[in-house]
Amino acid sequence: MNRDKFTNINIEEEDTIAAISTPLGIGGIGIVRISGPLSIPIASKIFRHKGKTKKSPNEFRSHNLYYGTIVQPDTEMLIDEVLLAIMRKPKTYTKEDIIEINCHGGLLVVRKVLEMVVKLGAKIAEPGEFTKIAFLNGRIDLSQAEAVIDIIEANNERSLESSLYQLSGGLREKINHLKSRIVELNTKIEAPMDFPDQGIAELDKSEIEKTLRDCLSEVNQLLDTVKFGQIIKEGIYCVILGKTNVGKSSLFNVLLKKNRSIVTSLPGTTRDTIEESINLKGFNFNLIDTAGMKNPENIIEQISLEKVSNFMEYGQVFIVMFDISRPLDEQDIALIDKIKSFGNRNINMIVIENKTDLPQQMDISELHKRLGVRETIKMSIKKKTGIELLENKMIDNALLDVNVPEGGLIVNNKRHQEFLLKVQERLSHIISKINTGIKDDFVAMDLKYAANQLARITGESCDREILNNVFSKFCIGK
Ligand SMILES: Nc1nc2c(ncn2[C@@H]2O[C@H](COP(=O)(O)OP(=O)(O)O)[C@@H](O)[C@H]2O)c(=O)[nH]1
Ligand SMILES: [Mg+2]
CATH class of the missing domain: 1.20.120.430 (tRNA modification GTPase MnmE domain 2)
Incomplete structure (x- = not known):
C-alpha cells in the first residue's frame, strides 16, 4: 500500500516508525510505540518472554500483553523489565501492526529502547505521524484527527x-x-x-x-x-482594569484562590500584566491582572501600559474596578474615557465598586453617569462580599450574544x-x-x-x- 498519497512519492516498502509516546521525564512508566511491518519482528528480536524465551514473530498473539524483558539482541544484556503489547493490523490506531513497550519510566531506559529499535530498522516518528498514518490509511478523517x-x-x-x-x-x-x-x-x-x-x-x-x-x-x-466553540477551546480573555490601589490584584488572587499577585497598600505594586487561568462552572477564563492605569512615569510603566492596551484589543470581558472609599479622581475619569473610546467594539464590561467595608467617599451617581451604566457590583474583597455575584456575571457576560448549543x-x-x-x-x-x-x-x-x-x-x-x-x-x- 502506498500510504503517502499526497506527496506523489512512491513508497515501495512501508516505513516502520517509532517514538516515545509518554512525556519525557521521570514517571511511573514510559512507553515506546512502534507502528509498521517491522514492529513485531523487532519485538521478536529484543523481547524475552518471562525474561527467558525468545518468541518468533508469528508466535505473538494479537491484542495480548506479554510480561518479560528487553535485551540487547546480540549480547543478551538486560535493558529493562517490561510489559509488551502486541496489536496486529488492521484493528489498531494506525491500521498497521503496532507494538507498545511499557518500560520503567526513566528517561534513560526509554531512550535506550528507542535507540535499539531504530538500529533494527524503525525510523523516528515525526510529531503526529501515528495519527497521520491513521488518516492516510482511512481509519479516521481529517476532522477526527484534529479532534x-x-x-x-x-x-x-x-x-x-x-x-x-x-x-x-x-x-x-x-x-x-x-x-x-x-x-x-x-x-x-x-x-x-x-x-x-x-x-x-x-x-x-x-x-x-x-x-x-x-x-x-x-x-x-x-x-x-463557532463562537461557543472558540470559548470552550480557547477560554475567555478577561482583563481587570482600574487605577492603582483599587484592589485589582486582591480580586485576581481571590478569583484564583491563591496568592499569585503581590498585594500591598503601596500604589503601583503591580508593574507587569499577570495572566492565569481559572475555571468557573466549566468555562475557562484567562484572567489578566494589570498595573494601574496611570500616566507612565518610567519605562517599566510605559511598557506595562502598552501591554494593557494590547489586552484591551482582544479582551472579551472587562472588569473595571473603582475604590468607593475615595472620591472619583482624574485617574478614574481617564480610565472611563479610555474604555469609552472602545465603545464601538461592544465591550462586555462589569463595573465593581470595591471597598464597601470602608466609609463611602465617592459620588456613586456621578460614577454611573460618567460610565453610562446603572448596574454595578458592590464588593468588599476584605469582607469577601460580591464575589459570587461577579463570577456569575462573568459567565453571563462571556456568553452574551453567544449561541449556546444544547450539545452535539x-x-x-x-x-x-x-x-x-x-x-x-x-x-x-x-x-x-x-x-x-x-x-x-x-x-x-x-x-x-x-x-x-x-x-x-x-x-x-x-x-x-x-x-x-x-x-x-x-x-x-x-
Ligand atoms: N478595606 C479594604 N481594603 C482592600 C479591599 N480590597 C483591597 N484592599 C487593599 O487595598 C490595597 C491595594 O490592593 P491591591 O490589590 O494591591 O490593589 P491594585 O493596585 O489595584 O492591584 C491593599 O492594601 C489591599 O489589602 C477591600 O475590599 N477593602
Ligand atoms: Mg496590583
Whole structure:
C-alpha cells in the first residue's frame, strides 16, 4: 500500500516508525510505540518472554500483553523489565501492526529502547505521524484527527465532550451528508446538459432553490456554534482594569484562590500584566491582572501600559474596578474615557465598586453617569462580599450574544470555520442569482466549488500544506 498519497512519492516498502509516546521525564512508566511491518519482528528480536524465551514473530498473539524483558539482541544484556503489547493490523490506531513497550519510566531506559529499535530498522516518528498514518490509511478523517489534538489539549469538560463527539465522527457525518446533497443536486442539474438528446427534463428553479436553502441553513447552524466553540477551546480573555490601589490584584488572587499577585497598600505594586487561568462552572477564563492605569512615569510603566492596551484589543470581558472609599479622581475619569473610546467594539464590561467595608467617599451617581451604566457590583474583597455575584456575571457576560448549543456538534476549529464560510458565501451567491436567469453551468461550477470546500474539512480532498498544518500541531508519539 502506498500510504503517502499526497506527496506523489512512491513508497515501495512501508516505513516502520517509532517514538516515545509518554512525556519525557521521570514517571511511573514510559512507553515506546512502534507502528509498521517491522514492529513485531523487532519485538521478536529484543523481547524475552518471562525474561527467558525468545518468541518468533508469528508466535505473538494479537491484542495480548506479554510480561518479560528487553535485551540487547546480540549480547543478551538486560535493558529493562517490561510489559509488551502486541496489536496486529488492521484493528489498531494506525491500521498497521503496532507494538507498545511499557518500560520503567526513566528517561534513560526509554531512550535506550528507542535507540535499539531504530538500529533494527524503525525510523523516528515525526510529531503526529501515528495519527497521520491513521488518516492516510482511512481509519479516521481529517476532522477526527484534529479532534485527537483537541482531546489532548482539552482543559475543561465541555471542550473534551465536543472533541470526543468530533472524534466519533460527528462532524464527518454531517459534512459528508451536506456534501452528498450538493453533489446530488449538481448531478441533476448537469444531466440534461451532459445528455441533451435523452430528453431529461431540466430541474425546476424552485426545487434547486429549496435544496440550496436547506443546505445553507445547515451550514449556518454549524457556523452559529463557532463562537461557543472558540470559548470552550480557547477560554475567555478577561482583563481587570482600574487605577492603582483599587484592589485589582486582591480580586485576581481571590478569583484564583491563591496568592499569585503581590498585594500591598503601596500604589503601583503591580508593574507587569499577570495572566492565569481559572475555571468557573466549566468555562475557562484567562484572567489578566494589570498595573494601574496611570500616566507612565518610567519605562517599566510605559511598557506595562502598552501591554494593557494590547489586552484591551482582544479582551472579551472587562472588569473595571473603582475604590468607593475615595472620591472619583482624574485617574478614574481617564480610565472611563479610555474604555469609552472602545465603545464601538461592544465591550462586555462589569463595573465593581470595591471597598464597601470602608466609609463611602465617592459620588456613586456621578460614577454611573460618567460610565453610562446603572448596574454595578458592590464588593468588599476584605469582607469577601460580591464575589459570587461577579463570577456569575462573568459567565453571563462571556456568553452574551453567544449561541449556546444544547450539545452535539460544535465547530471549534478555525480551519473548519474557514471552509464553512466559503461554502456559506457560495451557496448564498447562487441563491441570490437563481431567479435572475443564471445559466445552469455556472450554478454547476459553484456547486462543485462548494462541495470541494466541504471535502477539505474531512480531508477527502486536501493537499500537502493542509496536512502539514494539521499534523504539525501534534506532539511526538501521537
Ligand atoms: N478595606 C479594604 N481594603 C482592600 C479591599 N480590597 C483591597 N484592599 C487593599 O487595598 C490595597 C491595594 O490592593 P491591591 O490589590 O494591591 O490593589 P491594585 O493596585 O489595584 O492591584 C491593599 O492594601 C489591599 O489589602 C477591600 O475590599 N477593602
Ligand atoms: Mg496590583
